[in-house]
Amino acid sequence: MLKRFALLSLVSVLAVGCGDDTTKPPSTPDSGTDYVPTGRGPGASLRCKSSNKNAWDTFGVNAFVAVNEAIFTKVGAELTANGSKNLGDSFSKIGTGETPAYNDDAATFKGKLAAFLVYAYGGPESITYTDNKQYTGPQDMVKAHQGMNITSAQYDYFIANIVVPALTDNGVTGDDVSSCFAPIVTDATFKASIVGK
Numbered sequence: 001m002l003k004r005f006a007l008l009s010l011v012s013v014l015a016v017g018c019g020d021d022t023t024k025p026p027s028t029p030d031s032g033t034d035y036v037p038t039g040r041g042p043g044a045s046l047r048c049k050s051s052n053k054n055a056w057d058t059f060g061v062n063a064f065v066a067v068n069e070a071i072f073t074k075v076g077a078e079l080t081a082n083g084s085k086n087l088g089d090s091f092s093k094i095g096t097g098e099t100p101a102y103n104d105d106a107a108t109f110k111g112k113l114a115a116f117l118v119y120a121y122g123g124p125e126s127i128t129y130t131d132n133k134q135y136t137g138p139q140d141m142v143k144a145h146q147g148m149n150i151t152s153a154q155y156d157y158f159i160a161n162i163v164v165p166a167l168t169d170n171g172v173t174g175d176d177v178s179s180c181f182a183p184i185v186t187d188a189t190f191k192a193s194i195v196g197k
Ligand code: HEM
Pocket: 087, 088, 090, 091, 093, 094, 095, 096, 101, 102, 103, 104, 105, 108, 109, 110, 112, 113, 116, 139, 144, 145, 148, 150, 154, 155, 156, 158, 185, 194
């Protein structure tokens, strides 16, 4: 990571040195011309309005951990308040092994979701989560949700009432939600990989 930032700074210095970009005031968000994201996930090429960089390069590891934890806290609160009314009953089956998709316990689910989000939004393909275990980002969403019968309404509720508030509670602006987070989870093909399986 440090190495990458060092390299990016070097590239910027070189660009300025070549007389390429000398008129850019220091407070202007990066123009994007000297920014090359290293991640390969589907959101790596998105640009946050605030920074002109992807979500991972804009917010970094601490924000991704905080948002992931907030997602789980909010799911818990939702289930306590409304039971299965809005999210269905899949979350109550975690770790039961009822079908293969329910094999992982809650801690593993948390680490895997974090790794998926980091990868999907431009970060590395594997991470060490807060439990000191390693998790891999690219995962098969169909397999992960097989047998859960998640409905379109449950999916939309999860995004609107759990994921988006988890982002905004942690300081992501509405503009950044729209520009560098939402396009992945509102993509019809992505949604179809989770709903109705
Ligand atoms: C942005 C949308 C979503 C993403 C990125 C996502 C991501 C994931 C990932 C990465 C896993 C694998 C975890 C594992 O294998 O342990 C997983 C499993 C699971 N997902 Fe989702 N999911 C999404 C939407 C939903 C929705 C809408 C629901 C329910 C309403 C749901 C319920 C579950 C459950 C219950 C598991 C199984 C946990 C287990 O027992 O291992 N997911 N999801």
